[in-house]
Amino acid sequence: xxxxxxxxxxxxxxxxxxxxxxxxxxxxxxxxxxxxxxxxxxxxxxxxxxxxxxxxxxxxxxxxxxxxxxxxxxxxxxxxxxx
Amino acid sequence: xxxxxxxxxxxxxxxxxxxxxxxxxxxxxxxxxxxxxxxxxxxxxxxxxxxxxxxxxxxxxxxxxxxxxxxxxxxxxxxxxxxxxxxxxxxxxxxxxxxxxxxxxxxxxxxxxxxxxxxxxxxxxxxxxxxxxxxxxxxxxxxxxxxxxxxxxxxxxxxxxxxxxxxxxxxxxxxxxxxxxxxxxxxxxxxxxxxxxxxxxxxxxxxxxxxxxxxxxxxxxxxxxxxxxxxxxxxxxxxxxxxxxxxxxxxxxxxxxxxxxxxxxxxxxxxxxxxxxxxxxxxxxxxxxxxxxxxxxxxxxxxxxxxxxxxxxxxxxxxxxxxxxxxxxxxxxxxxxxxxxxxxxxxxxxxxxxxxxxxxxxxxxxxxxxxxxxxxxxxxxxxxxxxxxxxxxxxxxxx
Numbered sequence: 275x276x277x278x279x280x281x282x283x284x285x286x287x288x289x290x291x292x293x294x295x296x297x298x299x300x301x302x303x304x305x306x307x308x309x310x311x312x313x314x315x316x317x318x319x320x321x322x323x324x325x326x327x328x329x330x331x332x333x334x335x336x337x338x339x340x341x342x343x344x345x346x347x348x349x350x351x352x353x354x355x356x357x
Numbered sequence: 358x359x360x361x362x363x364x365x366x367x368x369x370x371x372x373x374x375x376x377x378x379x380x381x382x383x384x385x386x387x388x389x390x391x392x393x394x395x396x397x398x399x400x401x402x403x404x405x406x407x408x409x410x411x412x413x414x415x416x417x418x419x420x421x422x423x424x425x426x427x428x429x430x431x432x433x434x435x436x437x438x439x440x441x442x443x444x445x446x447x448x449x450x451x452x453x454x455x456x457x458x459x460x461x462x463x464x465x466x467x468x469x470x471x472x473x474x475x476x477x478x479x480x481x482x483x484x485x486x487x488x489x490x491x492x493x494x495x496x497x498x499x500x501x502x503x504x505x506x507x508x509x510x511x512x513x514x515x516x517x518x519x520x521x522x523x524x525x526x527x528x529x530x531x532x533x534x535x536x537x538x539x540x541x542x543x544x545x546x547x548x549x550x551x552x553x554x555x556x557x558x559x560x561x562x563x564x565x566x567x568x569x570x571x572x573x574x575x576x577x578x579x580x581x582x583x584x585x586x587x588x589x590x591x592x593x594x595x596x597x598x599x600x601x602x603x604x605x606x607x608x609x610x611x612x613x614x615x616x617x618x619x620x621x622x623x624x625x626x627x628x629x630x631x632x633x634x635x636x637x638x639x640x641x642x643x644x645x646x647x648x649x650x651x652x653x654x655x656x657x658x659x660x661x662x663x664x665x666x667x668x669x670x671x672x673x674x675x676x677x678x679x680x681x682x683x684x685x686x687x688x689x690x691x692x693x694x695x696x697x698x699x700x701x702x703x704x705x706x707x708x709x710x711x712x713x714x715x716x717x718x719x720x721x722x723x724x725x726x727x728x729x730x731x732x733x734x735x736x737x738x739x740x741x742x743x744x745x746x747x748x749x750x751x752x753x754x755x756x
Contacts, residue, residue, distance in 0.1 A: 286651065290640055290642070309742075309743060310591065313593040313741075314592060314593050314740070315582075315591075315593060315595045316591075317596050317642070318583055318586050319583070319596075319644035324642075341642050342644045344643050344647070
């Protein structure tokens with residue numbers, strides 16, 4: 275896997291942080307929508323944007339990965355525009 | 358062993374998606390106990406080829422929550438009579454089951470589990486390191502000095518069984534009672550209709566034609582999210598691979614089943630003499646059953662900490678299944694917001710032992726359109742109610 279800061283590193287140096295999901299506003303969202311955010315996941319296979327961490331350096335970044343084939347499409351640092 | 362049906366009928370009283378242990382058990386009990394025989398079981402591959410064939414066949418009921426203990430204990434009871442029921446040898450073998458504790462905090466959990474178990478009449482007890490050493494003289498109780506065993510939870514009814522025979526037994530029993538089993542039949546869509554009171558199931562589209570039906574049971578383990586997407590439901594289920602491996606056959610030397618949550622090892626010796634070994638879930642989502650060297654290396658290293666004399670023993674096979682995990686390590690069973698769509702899922706790493714009782718309770722749920730009392734704690738809507746079950750007695754998950 276390619277860390278956007280450290281370049282290609284062994285997969286054993288990385289930790290998975292789950293799919294990138296937009297956080298609803300906790301002040302205004304309904305209980306049902308909040309439960310959906312907290313618990314429910316899109317677990318249909320496909321290309322997903324996921325959080326990964328290069329644990330040796332503590333860099334969190336986004337990885338686009340096909341969860342059906344385990345092939346990594348690209349990795350890049352998160353920007354707020356990612357929502 | 359089974360009747361081969363050339364084509365699907367145009368309608369069935371109920372359709373079961375998934376010809377694994379759970380789906381076939383539900384079909385069997387529907388026909389036997391509820392006299393619903395106009396049932397089709399649809400399997401996209403071959404019978405029992407999914408997680409029924411990929412687990413490590415351990416049967417036990419030493420769980421932590423009252424919901425879990427009662428449910429799995431009923432399953433153990435059903436298991437014991439199953440071979441008679443089927444007139445088929447399931448190689449059901451009661452071995453005793455040690456869950457090793459390497460720390461004081463793990464020992465505390467073992468005592469907790471033992472007390473909950475005893476309260477519900479399940480034969481479990483916390484034992485100290487000396488008792489473990491006496492019972493398991495072949496094990497290095499210090500784990501090479503890395504993680505000395507301080508005690509264990511001993512569960513005498515712990516057992517193993519022949520997984521294929523379970524699927525075949527249920528399949529044959531259902532088949533003889535008129536249930537149609539269709540292999541190589543993939544569901545491509547589920548038809549819904551909404552007449553104002555919410556969506557209800559009206560039919561199933563397959564690669565071999567359309568079926569009209571009012572009741573669908575979804576028992577597809579790692580494929581659950583794809584099926585739920587067909588009926589427009591979201592769930593907390595996430596899919597991670599769970600790997601396992603077996604050694605070459607050895608003379609019998611390991612009678613009990615040994616589990617260590619800290620070392621990520623569970624192992625038993627099969628009737629064929631192979632050591633059947635498992636570890637923990639793969640650490641990220643993947644919808645494939647590939648094997649990794651990482652897994653084999655790390656499991657082998659931990660096995661050698663417990664049993665150093667195995668260093669020359671070869672690994673024969675390695676494989677994986679797609680585990681449908683839930684956030685509280687309990688299954689999701691029963692009715693769903695879609696009328697006539699029943700779910701038997703979220704079986705993650707704990708499904709094989711529950712095969713009989715899930716079949717029994719899901720057939721009841723399907724026949725009566727209300728959840729069996731034993732599965733009320735596993736309802737689909739518990740997450741929206743923030744009422745999780747919290748089953749920390751599940752296998753291969755870190756606590």
